[in-house]
Amino acid sequence: xxxxxxxxxxxxxxxxxxxxxxxxxxxxxxxxxxxxxxxxxxxxxxxxxxxxxxxxxxxxxxxxxxxxxxxxxxxxxxxxxxxxxxxxxxxxxxxxxxxxxxxxxxxxxxxxxxxxxxxxxxxxxxxxxxxxxxxxxxxxxxxxxxxxxxxxxxxxxxxxxxxxxxxxxxxxxxxxxxxxxxxxxxxxxxxxxxxxxxxxxxxxxxxxxxxxxxxxxxxxxxxxxxxxxxxxxxxxxxxxxxxxxxxxxxxxxxxxxxxxxxxxxxxxxxxxxxxxxxxxxxxxxxxxxxxxxxxxxxxxxxxxxxxxxxxxxxxxxxxxxxxxxxxxx
Numbered sequence: 001x002x003x004x005x006x007x008x009x010x011x012x013x014x015x016x017x018x019x020x021x022x023x024x025x026x027x028x029x030x031x032x033x034x035x036x037x038x039x040x041x042x043x044x045x046x047x048x049x050x051x052x053x054x055x056x057x058x059x060x061x062x063x064x065x066x067x068x069x070x071x072x073x074x075x076x077x078x079x080x081x082x083x084x085x086x087x088x089x090x091x092x093x094x095x096x097x098x099x100x101x102x103x104x105x106x107x108x109x110x111x112x113x114x115x116x117x118x119x120x121x122x123x124x125x126x127x128x129x130x131x132x133x134x135x136x137x138x139x140x141x142x143x144x145x146x147x148x149x150x151x152x153x154x155x156x157x158x159x160x161x162x163x164x165x166x167x168x169x170x171x172x173x174x175x176x177x178x179x180x181x182x183x184x185x186x187x188x189x190x191x192x193x194x195x196x197x198x199x200x201x202x203x204x205x206x207x208x209x210x211x212x213x214x215x216x217x218x219x220x221x222x223x224x225x226x227x228x229x230x231x232x233x234x235x236x237x238x239x240x241x242x243x244x245x246x247x248x249x250x251x252x253x254x255x256x257x258x259x260x261x262x263x264x265x266x267x268x269x270x271x272x273x274x275x276x277x278x279x280x281x282x283x284x285x286x287x288x289x290x291x292x293x294x295x296x297x298x299x300x301x302x303x304x305x306x307x308x309x310x311x312x313x314x315x316x317x318x319x320x321x322x323x324x325x326x327x328x329x
Contacts, residue, residue, distance in 0.1 A: 032224050032265050035180055040224045040265055042178045042185070045301065046293040048167070048273075049108030049174040051078050054245050054289075056118035056126025064126065065115045075110050082109070106172040107244070113270070113292050119168070121274075122288040128248055129284040138250040146320025149313055153250055155241035156313060158306035160213045161192055162237035163230050164259055164275035164289065170242045175301050176293070185219060185226060193304040198228055205231050211255055213237050228261040239277065254281045269295045 033041040051074065056063075066074070112119075118126035141151040155161050161168070166189045167176070173191035180186075183201045188194075198217040205216045211234035219228040235255045240248040258278040265271045274290035277283070 030265075030267055035182075037182045039180060039182070039221070040226070041180070042226070042263060042265060042271060043180050044178060045296050045299045046176050046178060046271060047174050047296045047299060048169050048176075048291055048293050049106060050110065050112050050169050050291070051075070051108055052112045052116065052119060052291070054119045054168070054240060054248060055128060056120070060117045061125070063117055064121070064124070066111060066117055071111050071115060078109055104172070106174065108169065108174070113294075116290075119289045119291055120287055121290045122276075123285070128287050130247070130251065131282060131284055134251050134282040135247075137252055141250055141252075146316055146323070149317065152313055152316075153241040154213065154237050155192065158192065158310055160194055160237065161189070161241050162213055162239070162253070163196070163215050163217070163233075164261060164277065165237070165239050165241055165245075166192065166194055166196070166214075167261075167273060167275065168240060168242070168289070169244050169291075171244065173304055175296065175299050177301060185228075188301070190301045191304055192306055208232070211235075215257070215259070224264060226263040228259075228263070230259040230261070231257075233257040251282065254279055256280060257282075266292075271295075 035041045035043070060066075120126050120128060123129060144151045149157060160166070161170075166187075170191050175190040177188040177190075178185070179188065183199065185198045185200060187196045187198070189196070194214070196214055196217070198219045200219050200221075202218045205218055210216065210232055212232055213234060213236065215230040216232035217228050217230045219226055221227070233253060233255055235253060237253050238248075238250060239245070239253060240251065243249060256279055260276045262274045263271055271293040272290065273293050274288055276286055276288045278286040
């Protein structure tokens with residue numbers, strides 16, 4: 001299924017996100033491959049690197065999809081900016097040395113094959129319905145990163161990116177290995193190197209008293225779509241922990257977070273993934289993220305050894321103590 005076909009089928013089902021992928025599959029008469037026990041076969045390595053933003057940019061207000069000319073322009077511009085950055089690195093004395101050179105990053109150089117203007121597809125404005133109080137907490141955390149490690153994102157601390165954060169694109173390591181058995185669906189995440197085993201035969205969630213960073217997931221099949229419900233979160237994580245999350249980076253979650261994910265294979269190369277997020281203290285209403293995942297059988301996943309050599313947090317905290325010492329002298 002090429003980009004234009006995916007985009008057209010996505011567009012026709014845009015307002016019915018729950019059946020988006022099934023509509024796409026039906027339109028193409030695609031026969032979903034099966035595992036030996038008859039389940040739709042999602043096994044393999046899938047990627048989601050993209051330059052499509054989390055939320056719809058202001059200059060695209062009211063537009064769910066990009067034109068072909070806009071897609072070409074965006075992809076050309078990103079290629080030119082990266083080439084310029086690689087060849088024109090100059091750090092002035094005393095200036096910010098910055099982060100990685102572009103050669104170390106793998107954040108993608110194309111928009112999503114659907115042509116959507118944002119990862120968020122509902123509400124229709126393409127933006128998360130964030131409460132002002134939640135944004136204030138986010139701002140407070142970032143203003144106090146030198147004061148305590150608890151104000152850093154869970155990714156900075158090498159803990160996890162949570163659910164559904166672990167499925168969101170980042171600057172690199174945007175690969176996922178899906179492993180299936182008759183009663184489990186396991187996701188191995190390249191970034192942070194989390195492993196999440198989702199049970200297909202559980203009657204319900206664990207006790208409400210059990211709170212987890214990745215929550216407790218229970219899954220079932222609706223036709224050829226795998227539906228995963230996750231509850232039992234602790235209140236220490238975040239939906240988006242990288243700069244790719246933009247305004248949502250660092251926004252906290254509560255233990256009332258509730259996530260419904262859907263995985264539907266629509267072609268040999270594409271799985272449509274979506275996540276509907278409900279967290280009443282943080283958002284005024286539920287919102288939905290959706291994107292295609294691309295099959296990359298030759299992609300090699302390496303261990304992301306996050307903790308080893310992670311000097312950023314102790315260095316940031318020590319800088320804060322040095323400033324306090326300086327101010328007291």
